[in-house]
Amino acid sequence: MSKVNELFKSELKVINIGLTAFADSLRATGYKVVHVDWSPPAFGEDVREALDKFNEIVISKKVDIEKANEEAFKRLVSARPKLVRMGKALDLIPGMKSNMLLHAGPPVTWDRMCGPMKGAVLGAILYEGWAENLEDAEKLAQSGKIEFSPCHHHQAVGPMAGVVSPSMPVFEIVNETYGNKAYTNMNEGLGKVLRMGAYSKEVIERLKWMESVLYPTLSRAIEYLGGIDLKNILAQALHMGDEGHNRNRAATSILFRQLAPAIVKTTSDTDVVERVLKFIDGNDHFFLNLSMATAKASLDAARNIEGSTMVVVMARNGTDFGIQVSGLGDEWFTAPAEVPPNALYFPGFTKEDANPDIGDSSITETAGWGGFAIAAAPAIVQFTGGTPQEAINKTKMMYEITIGENTTYQVPYLNFRGTPTGIDVKAVVEKGIPPFIDTGIAHKMPGIGQVGAGLVDAPMEVFKKALIAFVKKYS
Amino acid sequence: MSKVNELFKSELKVINIGLTAFADSLRATGYKVVHVDWSPPAFGEDVREALDKFNEIVISKKVDIEKANEEAFKRLVSARPKLVRMGKALDLIPGMKSNMLLHAGPPVTWDRMCGPMKGAVLGAILYEGWAENLEDAEKLAQSGKIEFSPCHHHQAVGPMAGVVSPSMPVFEIVNETYGNKAYTNMNEGLGKVLRMGAYSKEVIERLKWMESVLYPTLSRAIEYLGGIDLKNILAQALHMGDEGHNRNRAATSILFRQLAPAIVKTTSDTDVVERVLKFIDGNDHFFLNLSMATAKASLDAARNIEGSTMVVVMARNGTDFGIQVSGLGDEWFTAPAEVPPNALYFPGFTKEDANPDIGDSSITETAGWGGFAIAAAPAIVQFTGGTPQEAINKTKMMYEITIGENTTYQVPYLNFRGTPTGIDVKAVVEKGIPPFIDTGIAHKMPGIGQVGAGLVDAPMEVFKKALIAFVKKYS
Numbered sequence: 011m012s013k014v015n016e017l018f019k020s021e022l023k024v025i026n027i028g029l030t031a032f033a034d035s036l037r038a039t040g041y042k043v044v045h046v047d048w049s050p051p052a053f054g055e056d057v058r059e060a061l062d063k064f065n066e067i068v069i070s071k072k073v074d075i076e077k078a079n080e081e082a083f084k085r086l087v088s089a090r091p092k093l094v095r096m097g098k099a100l101d102l103i104p105g106m107k108s109n110m111l112l113h114a115g116p117p118v119t120w121d122r123m124c125g126p127m128k129g130a131v132l133g134a135i136l137y138e139g140w141a142e143n144l145e146d147a148e149k150l151a152q153s154g155k156i157e158f159s160p161c162h163h164h165q166a167v168g169p170m171a172g173v174v175s176p177s178m179p180v181f182e183i184v185n186e187t188y189g190n191k192a193y194t195n196m197n198e199g200l201g202k203v204l205r206m207g208a209y210s211k212e213v214i215e216r217l218k219w220m221e222s223v224l225y226p227t228l229s230r231a232i233e234y235l236g237g238i239d240l241k242n243i244l245a246q247a248l249h250m251g252d253e254g255h256n257r258n259r260a261a262t263s264i265l266f267r268q269l270a271p272a273i274v275k276t277t278s279d280t281d282v283v284e285r286v287l288k289f290i291d292g293n294d295h296f297f298l299n300l301s302m303a304t305a306k307a308s309l310d311a312a313r314n315i316e317g318s319t320m321v322v323v324m325a326r327n328g329t330d331f332g333i334q335v336s337g338l339g340d341e342w343f344t345a346p347a348e349v350p351p352n353a354l355y356f357p358g359f360t361k362e363d364a365n366p367d368i369g370d371s372s373i374t375e376t377a378g379w380g381g382f383a384i385a386a387a388p389a390i391v392q393f394t395g396g397t398p399q400e401a402i403n404k405t406k407m408m409y410e411i412t413i414g415e416n417t418t419y420q421v422p423y424l425n426f427r428g429t430p431t432g433i434d435v436k437a438v439v440e441k442g443i444p445p446f447i448d449t450g451i452a453h454k455m456p457g458i459g460q461v462g463a464g465l466v467d468a469p470m471e472v473f474k475k476a477l478i479a480f481v482k483k484y485s
Numbered sequence: 486m487s488k489v490n491e492l493f494k495s496e497l498k499v500i501n502i503g504l505t506a507f508a509d510s511l512r513a514t515g516y517k518v519v520h521v522d523w524s525p526p527a528f529g530e531d532v533r534e535a536l537d538k539f540n541e542i543v544i545s546k547k548v549d550i551e552k553a554n555e556e557a558f559k560r561l562v563s564a565r566p567k568l569v570r571m572g573k574a575l576d577l578i579p580g581m582k583s584n585m586l587l588h589a590g591p592p593v594t595w596d597r598m599c600g601p602m603k604g605a606v607l608g609a610i611l612y613e614g615w616a617e618n619l620e621d622a623e624k625l626a627q628s629g630k631i632e633f634s635p636c637h638h639h640q641a642v643g644p645m646a647g648v649v650s651p652s653m654p655v656f657e658i659v660n661e662t663y664g665n666k667a668y669t670n671m672n673e674g675l676g677k678v679l680r681m682g683a684y685s686k687e688v689i690e691r692l693k694w695m696e697s698v699l700y701p702t703l704s705r706a707i708e709y710l711g712g713i714d715l716k717n718i719l720a721q722a723l724h725m726g727d728e729g730h731n732r733n734r735a736a737t738s739i740l741f742r743q744l745a746p747a748i749v750k751t752t753s754d755t756d757v758v759e760r761v762l763k764f765i766d767g768n769d770h771f772f773l774n775l776s777m778a779t780a781k782a783s784l785d786a787a788r789n790i791e792g793s794t795m796v797v798v799m800a801r802n803g804t805d806f807g808i809q810v811s812g813l814g815d816e817w818f819t820a821p822a823e824v825p826p827n828a829l830y831f832p833g834f835t836k837e838d839a840n841p842d843i844g845d846s847s848i849t850e851t852a853g854w855g856g857f858a859i860a861a862a863p864a865i866v867q868f869t870g871g872t873p874q875e876a877i878n879k880t881k882m883m884y885e886i887t888i889g890e891n892t893t894y895q896v897p898y899l900n901f902r903g904t905p906t907g908i909d910v911k912a913v914v915e916k917g918i919p920p921f922i923d924t925g926i927a928h929k930m931p932g933i934g935q936v937g938a939g940l941v942d943a944p945m946e947v948f949k950k951a952l953i954a955f956v957k958k959y960s
Contacts, residue, residue, distance in 0.1 A: 249864035250735050251725040251897070260725050263738035270745040271762040274755050287746040388897035389724035398898050422726070422863035423873050423898060 057439060057474050063481035064436055073484050075436075078317035082336045083413040083432040085315070086377065089308035090186040093238040093300060096229040100176035103164050103193050107176070110157045111135075114172025114370045115327025116342040117160055120151055124328030126207025126365050129456025130171030131158075133209030137217050138175050144209070162323055162334070165310060166193040167302045167370040170205035170452055170460075171328070178217075179225035181300060183240065185307040192307035194299040196220055196228075199292065201459050205369075206452040208459040227286045231272035238268055240304045243297070245418050248379065248429070253387035254301040255371055255380030256394055256448045256463050261297035266290050302370060305377035312336055312432075319480060320413060321433040324376045324445065324468055328368030328452070333472045335435055338479055345471035353451055353464025354395045363461050365454040372447045372468070378416045378431030381446040381465070382408045386421045386429075394448045394463045404446050404465075405430065411437040411445065435480065438473040532914060532949050538956035539911055548959050550911075553792035557811045558888040558907040560790070561852065564783035565661040568713040568775060571704040575651035578639050578668050582651070585632040586610075589647025589845045590802025591817040592635055595626055599803030601682025601840050604931025605646030606633075608684030612692050613650050619684070637798055637809070640785060641668040642777045642845040645680035645927055645935075646803070653692075654700035656775060658715065660782040667782035669774040671695055671703075674767065676934050680844075681927040683934040702761045706747035713743055715779045718772070720893050723854065723904070728862035729776040730846055730855030731869055731923045731938050736772035741765050777845060780852035787811055787907075794955060795888060796908040799851045799920065799943055803843030803927070808947045810910055813954055820946035828926055828939025829870045838936050840929040847922045847943070853891050853906030856921040856940070857883045861896045861904075869923045869938045879921045879940075880905065886912040886920065910955065913948040 026033035026045045033045040053061070068075060100106050111134055113127060123131065132147045135156075141147035150156060161168045168174050174195050183192045198216060202208040232238060243264045244252075250260030270287060277283050290296050309322045318336035325332055332344040347366035355361070374380030384390060385405035388398035405421060408430035415428030433445050444467040451462040501508035501520045508520040528536070543550060575581050586609055588602055598606065607622045610631070616622035625631060636643045643649050649670050658667045673691060677683040707713060718739045719727075725735030745762060752758050765771050784797045793811035800807055807819040822841035830836070849855030859865060860880035863873035880896060883905035890903030908920050919942040926937040 246734075249726055259721075260735060260738070263735070263742060266742050266745070267738060267762075267766040270741070271759045271766065274749060274758045274762065278755075280749050280753075283749045284746045287742075287749065291742040291746065392901075398900055425873055426867075 056478060060474075060478045060481045061436075061440060063485050064477065067481065067484050073317035075317050075319060078315050078337060079320055079413050079432070079434065082312040082315040082318040082320040085188065085312040086308050086320070086432055087414070087416045087418065088187050089241070089311050091183050091192070091240045091304040091307040092186050093181055093232060093240055094184050095182050095232060096179055096225060097182065098176065099174050099178045099180050099193070099195070102180055102182055103166055103174070105159070105164050107157060109155060110159055110176065112159055112161045112164060112166055112168065112172065112174040113327060114161060114168050114170065114368060115325040116330050116332030116344050118158070118327045118329055120158065122329050124365050124368065125455045126368060126452035126458075127171045127173070127328050129207030129209050129458070130173040130204050131156075132456065133204045133213055134173045134175040136209060137204075137214050138177055160325070160327075161370055162325055164193070165191055165306070167299075167306045167373050168195055168205065169197070169298055169302060169371045170369040170450060171207055172370050173204060177221065179221055179229075181303060183300070183303040183307045185311055188311040190307060190310045192303045192310060194303040194306070196224065197293060197296050197299045200295065203459060206450070206459040207365075207456050209457055223282060224286055224289060227273055227277050227282060228269070230276035231269050234272045234276045235268065238265070240300055241418060244301060244304055244379065245420070247297075248383055248386045248419050249422055251387050251389050253380055253383040253390060253448070255298070255374040256450060257387045257390040258297040258301060259294040261301060262290065262294050265297050265300070298371065301379070302373050305373040305379070308377050309373065314339060317484065319435040319477075321376055321435060321445075324372040324433075324447070325370045326367045326372060328365050331367060331469050331472060333468075333476060335476050335480065338476065338483065341479065343472045343475040343479065345469040345475070348466060348469060350449060350451060350464035350466035352395050352466075353462050354393065355451070355462035356460070359453070359461035363453050365452045367447070367449060367466050368452055369449065371449065375445055375447050376433060378412070378429045379419055381448040382412070382431070383419060383421060383429040384446075384448055385423060388423075390448065394465055396465055407443060408446060410441055411443050435473050435476045439470070439477045442470070444468045444470050444473070531953060535949075535953045535956045536911075536915060538960050539952065542956065542959050548792035550792050550794060553790050553812060554795055554888050554907070554909065557787040557790040557793040557795040557797075560663065560787040561783050561795070561907055562889070562891045562893065563662050564716070564786050566658050566667070566715045566779040566782040567661050568656055568707060568715055569659050570657050570707060571654055571700060572657065573651065574649050574653045574655050574668070574670070577655055577657055578641055578649070580634070580639050582632060584630060585634055585651065587634055587636045587639060587641055587643065587647065587649040588802060589636060589643050589645065589843060590800040591805050591807030591819050593633070593802045593804055595633065597804050599840050599843065600930045601843060601927035601933075602646045602648070602803050604682030604684050604933070605648040605679050606631075607931065608679045608688055609648045609650040611684060612679075612689050613652055635800070635802075636845055637800055639668070640666055640781070642774075642781045642848050643670055643680065644672070644773055644777060644846045645844040645925060646682055647845050648679060652696065654696055654704075656778060658775070658778040658782045660786055663786040665782060665785045667778045667785060669778040669781070671699065672768060672771050672774045675770065678934060681925070681934040682840075682931050684932055698757060699761055699764060702748055702752050702757060703744070705751035706744050709747045709751045710743065713740070715775055716893060719776060719779055719854070720895070722772075723858055723861045723894050724897055726862050726864050728855055728858045728865060728923070730773070730849040731925060732862045732865040733772040733776060734769040736776065737765065737769050740772050740775070773846065776854070777848050780848040780854070783852050784848065789814060792959065794910040794952075796851055796910060796920075799847040799908075799922070800845045801842045801847060803840050806842060806944050806947060808943075808951060810951050810955065813951065813958065816954065818947045818950040818954065820944040820950070823941060823944060825924060825926060825939035825941035827870050827941075828937050829868065830926070830937035831935070834928070834936035838928050840927045842922070842924060842941050843927055844924065846924065850920055850922050851908060853887070853904045854894055856923040857887070857906070858894060858896060858904040859921075859923060860898060865923065869940055871940055882918060883921060885916055886918050910948050910951045914945070914952045917945070919943045919945050919948070
């Protein structure tokens with residue numbers, strides 16, 4: 011009895027992949043069909059050509075892409091980011107100016123800024139005292155007197171709107187392996203906060219308190235501790251249900267445990283100590299900005315590796331989604347940012363209220379955690395939507411488009427497998443699998459704040475553009 | 486074509502359960518066989534008879550066992566344990582005497598005590614100042630002048646040796662739903678500690694510091710906070726990779742976050758505050774004793790439900806393993822304690838050094854977490870041995886022998902399924918599935934301390950004895 015005969019004599023069980031028509035006609039004749047929704051990457055002529063040229067580069071050995079990616083990956087995973095000190099943005103951040111506001115994502119002008127970013131800019135103007143009221147603030151923002159610049163152009167990252175103004179206190183993180191530095195501001199909490207586009211009196215007052223009380227207190231404690239090992243905290247947190255983007259409860263807890271005794275030793279006013287500790291305790295996302303700066307410090311060491319297709323930045327300004335690639339210098343590849351299709355909204359809000367994807371926080375996915383490590387954080391689905399099984403599948407999928415696994419950051423449930431790390435532009439395009447991001451969602455209007463959290467794929471367009479630029483440069 | 490014909494025409498795929506002989510002969514003729522190693526519970530005549538009588542009770546409706554178990558389960562899961570205050574054991578623990586030492590597990594006399602329990606008793610005598618040196622301490626222990634009594638006879642629980650002496654500070658936990666109270670001492674940390682049988686100078690000095698500095702500091706903070714909701718902390722911790730027995734890093738972190746601001750407000754000496762915070766931060770098991778008292782306070786409310794087969798205590802004294810059952814009053818059912826067959830030992834130690842299973846900490850499994858919730862804590866296998874998949878399987882198995890699921894304590898990876906809760910003596914015996922415990926391991930000699938952690942099954946014997954006693958009482 012041949013195998014084929016066997017097949018046709020046994021009951022037919024069909025798994026149909028792709029076009030539904032086959033499944034439909036089989037079902038119509040009474041067969042059981044499991045349908046898997048998948049379509050092969052739809053390549054345009056330009057992408058097909060780019061993939062062909064890519065193979066020519068590989069064959070011609072004009073540049074050793076594999077070796078370049080190995081080097082980029084090695085630099086990324088061997089980074090040792092340490093929080094060393096705090097200071098004012100104007101004093102610490104390279105290229106910061108007294109009339110400059112940093113923002114998230116790729117470059118964007120005032121007229122193209124989305125609602126929450128405009129809101130954050132207005133809030134920052136009020137915070138700096140550059141205007142007395144909202145009307146004047148808006149005039150100033152439009153006037154051209156303020157210089158807008160992406161955080162990423164200044165070794166910095168900011169969540170959501172990512173607006174950093176000159177007086178704002180920032181953390182300085184040093185990558186002890188390679189010496190490069192990264193900067194980020196302090197996390198304000200959830201809801202009505204500047205980074206989500208809110209600018210009301212309470213928002214500005216909180217920022218002022220953070221500058222005058224929280225900053226000097228933390229600053230002294232960090233100095234007293236001789237710095238804080240962020241890599242160690244993040245590695246522990248992934249064993250404790252965090253993924254380092256939208257779930258930071260464990261990392262915030264570990265940071266709190268390290269900071270508290272030092273704060274007690276370096277700040278004598280017990281009311282201040284109590285309020286500072288309660289502020290951090292009251293915000294499970296306090297570690298988020300540090301997770302992002304950990305990612306930034308790790309990835310910056312892997313920039314400008316000749317011939318590498320590894321992504322070193324994914325960032326959103328709420329209008330555009332942009333990436334940068336190690337072998338392609340400082341060029342941005344952008345496409346329109348999308349509203350997360352799957353999300354959980356806070357009571358009173360719906361998808362109609364949501365701004366498209368925004369923030370530098372996708373630097374965590376770029377570095378191999380956040381959405382890429384979501385299988386380590388099953389409880390996150392109560393905040394972002396989805397199920398634990400979907401979370402596991404998402405992480406597994408990301409191994410398809412990454413260069414390696416970071417054994418420092420592990421997914422316990424996948425038997426301590428290292429997280430999928432180092433996005434390969436070519437793999438993304440060729441396999442048609444976009445990087446997966448879990449993200450906070452801001453209201454699309456300025457002045458409101460966060461409305462939910464959700465799951466989103468990076469737009470394929472930016473990876474196609476990057477691949478085309480790559481083969482153009484290296485052919 | 487009939488179904489049977491279909492079956493025989495298609496390729497034969499066999500799953501063989503039980504006797505290997507069938508699998509072997511099929512394999513010999515070329516078939517693929519998956520063999521599952523399982524054997525039906527081997528009942529002795531007495532157990533078979535007990536199961537028959539049990540069914541007679543059910544049919545005769547002499548007592549409504551199902552309803553009794555529902556009530557016991559309801560009481561267990563509706564408990565709201567809150568940490569309300571601290572005090573000296575002699576002042577707070579019911580029935581505590583000035584010449585009494587409490588210990589873990591079922592009753593045991595000095596001559597039958599295992600090494601680590603003897604070590605802890607000697608340490609406690611030195612700590613109380615009842616003897617000046619080890620020799621005198623041993624004489625006193627043998628003299629009969631000290632009254633030994635199980636923690637469980639005094640609404641108390643203690644990990645490992647579980648020795649509580651009159652001057653020792655203890656936590657008082659109130660079950661706010663039912664008003665009953667539970668007590669436990671403070672956790673000393675890992676390694677050379679009294680509860681593991683160590684009694685050196687550093688051990689006694691640490692206990693003295695805990696009494697004179699840590700206790701009053703924590704006591705003031707707890708009062709300032711108006712108590713601490715332990716149920717809430719444990720529920721969060723299970724979303725953060727703890728299981729509440731051998732992994733308490735998350736719960737300790739959350740407790741730390743709540744305590745720190747209150748300690749700052751209520752203790753003016755910053756050196757003391759710093760040292761206290763560092764002590765708690767330095768011991769990821771600090772919450773263990775509170776997890777145990779949470780379990781004890783929850784289970785005590787479910788005691789003495791007429792007709793209930795639910796286990797309300799599982800406890801080990803390092804010599805005997807004992808259980809108590811809701812419908813069987815204060816009677817202990819005991820069997821020899823076993824050395825955990827699967828364990829990870831600290832460097833320099835092996836299974837040869839291990840004492841048999843010891844401690845009241847299996848109260849956590851009795852209440853539905855610990856080993857029963859190990860699927861929530863995949864990273865624990867790095868401490869106890871095993872793999873994350875085995876951990877998931879263990880939790881799944883425990884649903885077979887439990888009355889219900891506690892929706893407050895969830896396993897995120899099992900799609901937030903409530904933990905398997907309320908061990909049913911009859912199900913354990915009938916299905917031949919023993920309750921699963923993850924546990925610390927003490928050196929078998931007094932004076933040494935912890936040597937590892939591992940996984941162990943409760944001995945079936947105690948459940949058989951309890952079932953026989955149950956049918957005797959209710960027939």
